[in-house]
Amino acid sequence: MSWTNFLLALFGGVICWVAWIALAGATRTEPVVISTGSEQGIYFQVGKEIGDSYMNRHPEIRCEVIPSEGSRENVTRLQDGTADVAIVQNDAVADERVRSLAILYTEVLHLVCRKDAGIECLNDLADHPTNLGSLSGGTHPLVEALLQFSRVEIPAEHQQNLGFAQSAEALRSGDLDAAFFLVGLGSEIIEKLIASPEFQLVPIQIRAMEGEATFISERAFIDGFRTHYPHAKVAEIPLMSYEGSPITPTPSVGIGAVLACSADWDEELANDLVETIFAHRAVLGRKISLLSGLDEQSSQAQLQFPLHRGAEAYFRRNEPGFLAQNAESIGVLITVALLLASGLHGIKKWIDQRRKNRVDVYYGRVQHILDSIGHQRVSDFGAALRDLEAIESTTCQELIEERLDADHSFVILQNMINRCRAEIERAETAAKGD
Template sequence: MVGELNRRGFVKAVGATGLLGLSGTTSAQQQRLTWFAGGTGGTYFPLSNQFKTIIENNTDYTVQVQSTGASVENVGGLAQGNADFALIQNDVAFYAYNGTGISEFQGTAIKSLRGVATLYPETIHIVTLQESNIDTLEDLQGKTINTGDLGSGTQLNAIQILESVGIQQNDFTQQNTSFSQAADQLRNGDIDAAFVVGGWPVGAIEELATTNNIAFVQISGQTRQNIRNQATWFADDTIPAGTYSGQNEPVQTVAVQAMIATTQDQPNPAVSGVTESIFNNTGQLTLKQQFINRKTALDGMSIPLHPAAREIFGPATTQGGGNQGGGSGSGGNDSGGNGGS
């Protein structure tokens, strides 16, 4: 099942097709589009379903939204031709297109990957319970940590952030599940902390905060600067006080950027129809409405634009296949939270 493709499976499946530039294709006559989202406990899945409604109400296309492990898996879906469009993180997009940065993409550059638009900042949440006495990143040494779905952008970000303070993968016990399952693990005392990447407020964390006294590990000061120096797609971000029940102080952290991706083989009419319908009807969104607009649709674009998107938004500033910039450094006031990114 495509939704269960893990990082190792991605490499095996895409090793040949990535280099050949194969990708999801939709003929001009085909009206059904497959859209890879993320976990049901995050923002990617509910937002993708809002996009589905808008696209189907304003075009002749029907959209099938699939729950997945998010960014890395979604790139695999695009490369294998199982997805026409997908939501992914801008850092994962850069890695995938350039075949660099992480072992999963080394030697398997997905040169067929194309950007459609960037959407909103995806905030790094490091959530724990108040009784855990975990206050800093260094306190995570030796703990049991859920770093997100195997193959997700969340897992990649978690490992990058932990390594920035000297915590290697053999220095903690790693769990890999969806955001909703991670919340259950915290609630049941099975893990000490969880990384969740998504536009705040994340639904799974909101639910957890109604039953438990949650706390967040801040990323601030020189630690935050070090992280940004090592990974330039991260941007400063803050979870405002009161975002979650019992959270009385703002939380300093970092963010990446969510984006819509497709492939070079996706026909112009499909990309134009999807893009125009979404950006002409952002007022119908209840998630991330304040961030999704034409003015910022190229912020943090990290890979080449699809030609149809270029016609709509104009050329993006590219660097090594794309702009490495990160998110806009601000959170969103909505419900949900990203599946993975």
């Protein structure tokens, strides 16, 4: 085979290999499991829209959106590795295996009551059958902490722990007088309940004194509650949020709904997912109104779980780099280094000059011996050789002690000493011959 054919075959092989790698990369799939909530709930809708946007932006990614019973189960899935991404409440109990990607929206606590029950605040719940939320969901821990803070005791026989759908049915059937729902504003289940004249939204508030019709300031009440439950937020159900209801803004308490992931999830995938959410927020907001308020600043504020490295890289992408942040300090260090280098250079020149001056002294002494050779008697040549040996010995010692440099000047000195020794020996021989 000629060299030309060999090179052509090699080139063709490289092209095929590159094409195979590119094709393999294009068809590669990365399964991303997103754990959400019930298929009728907002968690599932949000998770599905985010997963679809992610796959549209990154065709090589395959997302699997799976339902769950709520925030608690989602946390469990992140911790045991059966889900990569999940929607959880910012107050969820989790360990170091869970990381935050972004706060998506605020879930607001809705207290839906039968109008004929006469419930006006949390204090009135003590005598009424009330649903506190499913034990596997996120409503129950918040409600339990809120009632404990308010010192409202509901007898055990009046407490129920039903899911949202079962709770709504129990309200309609009259088995419940009140039920808590921690959901996003505009929730379909609340919409359907409030559409009936039988039900109303009751503010999250308490009476100033037992038996009176005055209430503690809602803001002051929630701020006090936050000292015990720091991830809660002051929230409000806006006027006419549900087809004409409520007729006045209804104070409440809220919790951030967080898109979370496992701590060991791929950093690049996490960065791409967060980037996708904010790149598609206009589209996401049109499909799900709760996501219309997506904002990079608020999405990373007051997170319980630390940001995942990939999400942090996205949020910090526009921050100046190390050199820009420390330009002034680096400039000072460079100036100091230059001044130090200049000073050291000056010291070196001074030391070199001193050593040069010392060599010049020995040049003079050797030259003096050379100049005196023609005027000496035979008996003086021995003294001249001893002087020359003394110079040689001294210069060697100073070389060892680094008071002289083994440079070109020292070589010249050694050559002068050797030449002087040869001249003395030649003169001494000639004088003896005469």
